[in-house]
Amino acid sequence: MADEAEVQSFLTAAGWHDASRRPLAGDAxxxxxERLTRGADRAVLMKAPDGAEIARFTRIGYWLAEAGFSTPNVLARDDAAGLLLLEDFGDALAARHLDATPEDEPALYALITEFLADMPRHPPPEDLPLLDGPALADLLDLVLEFYPCTDRAAADALKQAIADKFDTLPAWKPVLCLRDFHAENIILLDRPSLRRLGLLDYQDALRAHPAYDLVSALQDARRDVSPRVETAEIAHYCALTTTDPGAFQLAYRLLGLQRALRILGIFARLTIRDGKPQYLEYMPRVYAYISRNLADPALADLAELFHAAYPAPDPNLISDLRRKCPTSPTP
Known part of the structure; x- marks a missing residue:
């Protein structure tokens, strides 16, 4: 991460050395x-661990902008220092808007679905990683490293079963997948149609099944989306893309299982390794998504393996994880 001298040098070269600086809420x-303010002008300074992340963010941002979507303009960049100066989209987070006006939930998620349904019209860069069956299984390795496991053999069998099940899905065409696409990473802009959605946090984009980002949006780890809205938007997506609802539903539930299980591992890692125990409060919601997805009869074999391998994040398990957090007070 860049030190203060590097930051000052970067801001001077970009013409923002005299701006006031205020930290913005971080993520996982x-x-x-930081938000920079200079009179009526504002910008956002992003500090990343390495230049590769800056390069990925910039590349995907340009791709999305060329496809007609809203991403912040790049005002200055220094890949070597891991610094990026961006257009400030403001504070109108979709998540905060929904908290204040919950009656807007159906319309906003309909717009999100329409954005995702438009994505297949834009072929993704061929050199991006492909999230296929083996890749989905590999991404679950961190769960075994950080989340409690009661049966390692069942956990390994579950990984393989997810990969195998995914590879038996009907043929599908990869789309650009933002991967961490949810209401905390969308800024609502005063722009028309799909451009109303200001996109953030897309540097880890890859090529994946079209259902992945819809799961990410509708099974949000940080907030409850109405089951009625979830059902409606799955049907909405299928209608917009003329996708077979049965095949899409299976892919959605399978990817929802894989994604939620990985999130349990990520939240455990954030607690144990990174000293961020605040993510533990989301674990019961994420586990509920797993249960909802495994209720699909087509995933009955996976349900048996999952319940053998992983315990629910009950208060005792969450307390045990919290005790392993390096920043939690010592009892």
């Missing part, structure tokens, strides 16, 4: 953000 990553 190692990145940090």
């Amino acid at each position: 990553s190692a990145r940090s953000y």
Whole structure:
């Protein structure tokens, strides 16, 4: 991460050395953000651990902008220092808007679905990683490292079963997948149609099944989305893309299982390794998504393996994880 001297040099070269700086709320990553204010002008300074992340963010941002979507303009960048100066999209987070006006939930998620349904019209860069069956299984390795496991053999069998089940899905065409696409990473802008959605946090984009980002949006680890809205938007997506609802539903539930299980591992890692225990409060919601997805009869074999391998994040398990957090007070 860049030190203060590097930051000052970067801001001077960009013409923002005289701006006031205020930290912005961070996320689960190692990145940090500051809002810069200079009179009526504002910008956002992103500090990343390395230049590769800056390069990925910039590349995907340009791709999305060329496809007609809203991403912040790059005002200045220094890949070597891991610094990026961006257009400030403001504070109108979709998540905060929904908290204040919950009656807007159906319309906003309909717009999100329409954005995702438009994505297949834009072929993704061929050199991006492909999230296929083996890749989905590999991404679950961190769960075994950080989340309690009661049966390692069942956990290994579950990984393989997810990969195998995914590879039996009907043929599908990869789309650009933002991967961490949810209401905390969308800024609502005063722009028309799909451009109303200001996109953030897309540096880890890859090629994946079209259902992945819809799961990410509708099974949000940080907030409850109405089951009625979830059901409606799955049907909405299928209608917009003329996708077979049965095949899509299976892919959605399978990816929802894989994604939620990985999130349990990520939240455990954030607690144990990174000293961020605040993510523990989301674990029961994430586990409920797993249960909802495994209720699909087509995933009955996976349900048996999952319940053999992993305990529910009950208060005792969460307390045990909290005790392992390096920043938690010593009892």
